[in-house]
Amino acid sequence: MHKILEESGYSADKKLKIVGTNPVKHDGPDKVTGRAKFGADLIVPGMLFGKILRSPHPHAVLKSIDTSRAKAMPGVKAVVTGADFPEIEQGTGWGDMTRNIMAREKVYYEGHPIAAVAATSETIAKKALKLIEVEYEVLLHVIDLLEATRPDAPILHDYLRTNGVEGAEDKQTNVVQRFDLSMGDVEKGFAAADFIVEREFDSKPMHQGYIEPQGCVASCSEDGQIDLWCTTQGTHVFRDRLSEILKTDSAKIRVTQSEMGGGFGGKTSFYAEPVAIVLSQKARRPVKIVLTRNEVFRATGPVAGSRSRIKMGATKDGKITAAEAELSFQTGAFSGSGFTNAAQAMFTRYALENIKTVSQEVVSNRPKVNAFRAPCVPQVVFGVEGIISELACKIGMDPIDFRLKNAAAKGYTTLYGVTFERIGFVETLEAAKNSDHYTSPVPEGQGRGVSSGFWFNRGGDTTGSLTITPDGSVTILLGTSDVAGSRISISMMAAEELGIPLDKVRAVFADTSSIGNNRVTAGSRTTFSVGIVIVDSARKAITEMVRRAAEIWGVPEEEVVFEDGYFRPASSNVGDFDPLSIADIASRTSISHGAISGHSEMNVTGEGPGFGLHIADVAVDKETGRVDVKRYTVVEDAGKAIHPLQVEGQFQGGAVQGIGWALNEEYVYGEDGFLQNPNFLDYRMPVASDVPMIDTVIVEVANPNHPYGLRGVGEVPVVPALGAVGNAIGDAIGIRPQSLPMSPPKLLELIDSID
Amino acid sequence: MSKKIHVTTTVNGDEYEFLCEPNQTLVNVLRNELELTGTKEGCSTGDCGACSVTLDGALVCSCLVLACEANGKSIETIEGMADGEQLTPLQRVFLELNGLQCGICTPGILIAAKALLERNPDPTETEVRFWLAGNLCRCTGYDKIIRSVLAAAEEMRGHQNA
């Protein structure tokens, strides 16, 4: 067990010089001048342009593909189809993955890739696609979650049998998996309740909406070496998956990450990248593929749609006695929605003893979903928090008081078996209750809603290293993608540990060949896990420098202390030695023991769960159903805000994503199985004039497992947003919506149903 | 296939010549022919503003301008914003107030904000929000972007921040 995981050294009394301040981030200047290079920004000599041909049918057998005319077109240097990818058996995890990249036997959604061309210009590549002749046998399709589970539904995968159902008949199905998770005795719990509320909710698929489409350049050599530049949330994950589906050693695949223009979970999987690689192998030249926005919507991974039935009971003095949920998630063409998160997280902030959940994942003829912040959780918390507020109202308790009465704290064991250490939910609720927003009256004509949320936060496989250069400045090698600015927070922690100015530290992203394994940037794990690993690396470097100082002075190592960036004798008894700076020691490396660096590889644990409470005030135009968000506050426990402006930014960004999801964002399909709004005009994300300033309250209940007390903050900010807006609308119009998004036509119907 | 068109244009004060197809867009040529990749392409349909540039002083989406229209005209992109070696107050304040996270929308936002402040040096919060409605951001929720523009405007008007 790594020392730092046993003993983080966290102390609330530590005087911090850098952690907790707001320096300009080191990647900032390049980003305000246009110098920063994103996925589509790499230009390589001899580069070809790749374009992908996609299925025009939502469900069909792929009978034949004739690429001969496309191959013959001048300027075309390679054409590939599924036949150019290594064979992997259907129905396996890797088999699904490779088929999502390039169809084999069947196509499963409109937009499913079936072939690709690399040519000397984009125009030629696009024209060549039109010369590819494809024969399909069109099949009936199914796109609705409920319809896909009906006995007569068109079946996507005839080999699919529902996992997790005992004694399942050998019956074709679209239900991939059933997941049961329960604790206690809900029947007893409901029997003890004075108030019971049971409701059904539904949500549509939506998209992470990152502004940067996927972009990559692949360059391959004849000996099997693959070089990939791409925008990604996980270089190592990409590498290792490429290794499997391309049947190439990981060591031969070097993935370099560009700056990333937003991911939010959607860039944890690849789409165009394997295609660019196979094209490059065939063309023997670098190949660039940049997806259009239309392709991003139709064929990358959206967020799972859902249906849920949730029931909760409470006593008249405000104790929740039981909670039950039946959940269904739409995963698109292949399994992989992360739906088990929902049951685990949906009630987990309340100290409930009796919980029963049954969840299922269902395939349908839509693109395979991908993660978003807190995958599969916000859309069910929308329902839970609606019921919580409804119960509070029936009982006659203030909504935050009701949540406080049931709040989980240290020592509570969740239904997935983890016992909470020190957590900050109670403090978060109290801060919300005392906030300026909550203590001001609801303006005339508006409605107010609150909602809380939780996310596990993650640790996981992390590697990093830190090198002291001969002049005492420090370079850090990171392997976990920086989605929004984590590299500055990590640099701050390193500078704090080493007692040197922040400007002496620079972090760079290593490619997969230069650094050991790192898990994806997801689960709100980055600043936490990479921080631990880099602090560990810094401490190792310090240990080595202590040894060198001791050697320089000719004293035992125990007699040397490190304080505020200087190595000193432990006491005057040791000897009269001037303090040595890091630079002093580093400058002697070539005459002593060589370079000083520290590196650390670990499966990080000790992550601290995150909790939040959002307060929303809305005005609803009762004649049109339009909603205006008038005031919004995010209260969230960050453990310790390393860089408070960054933390605020995460709170605000997540809240506005949630507002968009709550009000207007949805995938609109026609009966024909075609996505009708694959563009930013009709996929309605909030614009600047749609939202007010988002106020933030950073609560700091330290996670003592981290040297600086940090908790991840990336995902929690979305989780409560749907419920907060829903509860505010409910307060404004007198009836709480149950269907997402809460778009004007749906609200107008609700409003009219009251009169 | 149509003959390529020869275009001479000025970008950030420098003269450029290039060949382009009639249908090629300005954003495509800026990024691929002129290798000025600071201008980003987020949607190609004028809905996200990441490709914002000014064309003869007018704020436009370069995905909605044909490259051949640039002939004889003057274009400003993010690469030309800084004042020699110095960042402009707008760029500097964005950094200080953390008005960017991933940075993909930032070039378009800065170009649009600059155009606003040249036209109206003292905008209200609402005016800033409506002016920037054509620039999508998914990371920040717009809060710190708006604060940065307002703070930069105040500095540029010659007041000291409190």
Add this chain to the structure above:
Amino acid sequence: MAEEEGYAQPDTVEAAISLLGMAGRDARVMAGGTDVLVQLHMEMIDPDLIVDIKNIPELRTISEDGGRFRIGAAVSGMELMDHAAFNATWPGVMDGVALIGSIQVKGRASIGGNLCNASPAADSVPPMIAAGAVAVIAGPSGKREVPVEDVIVGPGKNSLDAGEIVLAFMFPSRAPHSGDCYMRLTPRTEMDIAVVGAAVNLTLNDAGDCVAARVALGAVAATPLLVAEAANALIGTKVDDAALAKMAAAVSAACKPIDDKRGTIKYRTKTAAVIARRAAEKALERARGN
């Protein structure tokens, strides 16, 4: 002009008409390009020749003669927004122009393009119809004038003959106590296509009675609609609640919308009345202020 050129920038009307009439070529007019380039990108159109009309001076000027405005068809939205006199005279038309799209889109988009693209939801069209604007059209057979409400004949279809272009829009002079307004309903505050749109233009006499009115609707039928019954509900009244209610009912009755991803028939029919009433109230306020 070389046969294989795909882009041309004529500087006279005659040159433009001649280019459009060249046999065997599928030529497309482009002003601001904010619709044409989107359609090119989506491969909805694939013209042999793009005729860029922004270099023709008479299509780019704004002039006024005896209170009658003439707006060149290729004047950009931002240029119009910066014209103080036109804004003061036709604030309702400018309500529509301001909503065509973002600042970036308005930096290029023109009311000529907005009209000829013939979307039923085009924002500048209902207030131009309500204003009584007339399109001046030139083509191989000469010049003609067409009321704006007769230009759009179906979704994406205009009544221009082959080789014709719109040169300018003529606006009538303004009587005292006149006011116009355009409002639309969209889920977001900006950047959306109208779910419904309504324009009201009215004139009062000195006693405050409505003596003239025009009401036009957008996004509720295959074309923008000029609804005489709605206008008649206002004429001869003081535009009080009763008159407004009658107007709103006439608006709902005139709606022939479709169900699509932007709105349902039921929703559009209901809210068109609401939006029309609000537009009328604002037009009345403006009229009383003149």
